[in-house]
Amino acid sequence: MKYIRKTTEPEVLANFKAQANEDWQPNYELLRGEDKKQFHQHLITEQGHICCYCGERIVRTDSHIEHFQPQTEYPHLELDYFNLLASCQQKIQPKEPRHCGMGKGDWFDDRLLVSPLIADCGEFFEYTVDGQILPTREPEKAERATETIERLSLNIRKLQATRASAIEGIYGEELELILSEDEIDKLIHYYSQTDNEGYYQPYCQTILYMLNQEKMDRFK
Numbered sequence: 001m002k003y004i005r006k007t008t009e010p011e012v013l014a015n016f017k018a019q020a021n022e023d024w025q026p027n028y029e030l031l032r033g034e035d036k037k038q039f040h041q042h043l044i045t046e047q048g049h050i051c052c053y054c055g056e057r058i059v060r061t062d063s064h065i066e067h068f069q070p071q072t073e074y075p076h077l078e079l080d081y082f083n084l085l086a087s088c089q090q091k092i093q094p095k096e097p098r099h100c101g102m103g104k105g106d107w108f109d110d111r112l113l114v115s116p117l118i119a120d121c122g123e124f125f126e127y128t129v130d131g132q133i134l135p136t137r138e139p140e141k142a143e144r145a146t147e148t149i150e151r152l153s154l155n156i157r158k159l160q161a162t163r164a165s166a167i168e169g170i171y172g173e174e175l176e177l178i179l180s181e182d183e184i185d186k187l188i189h190y191y192s193q194t195d196n197e198g199y200y201q202p203y204c205q206t207i208l209y210m211l212n213q214e215k216m217d218r219f220k
Helices: 013-017 033-046 102-103 139-151 157-173 181-192 204-219
Strands: 061-069 084-086 125-127 131-134
Touching: 013 033, 033 061, 033 084, 061 102, 084 102, 125 204, 131 139, 131 157, 157 204, 181 204
Parallel strands: none
Antiparallel strands: 061 084, 125 131
């Protein structure tokens, strides 16, 4: 999970909400058409084109607008910009496993759900070379991490495989990284930043964890 730094509410959403009057009150169901498409794309761009939960590459046609605190329980937040994210999956195909926002559904527990809107969200999780996501061993964070992984189905076979593929892209088939400390630092910098077009690399947080562990094990 990568920290999402929210920016200023985009004009398209602000203008939609500004139409409110005595006879008409905007709600999420009324956000449609081009306005919704523009807002959805804004969220994707803000996140560096990766899912707010798993970190895979997303596009508008295969992702959805996610209410971090669900509309069913928090209707007053349905158009709150700071409650709206972009999550992978849109139309679920037959037998396709649900995960991330689709897996979470209407569940929310502020004490147990790790939010991608907190700066240290990445510190709640660890990763293995075969693509597993695990809770941190820090006791004060482990329970939240465990519940988040389970509720969002972050450790299903599909996500393990794609994370493992991303790791192999750095380590090679032998899963052995033979680089100098300076070379590792350059990779850490690369995966910490968006490219010139504003894209993070898919599963960048997974790669950053692996690189930082490699650096600690070999050079500290």
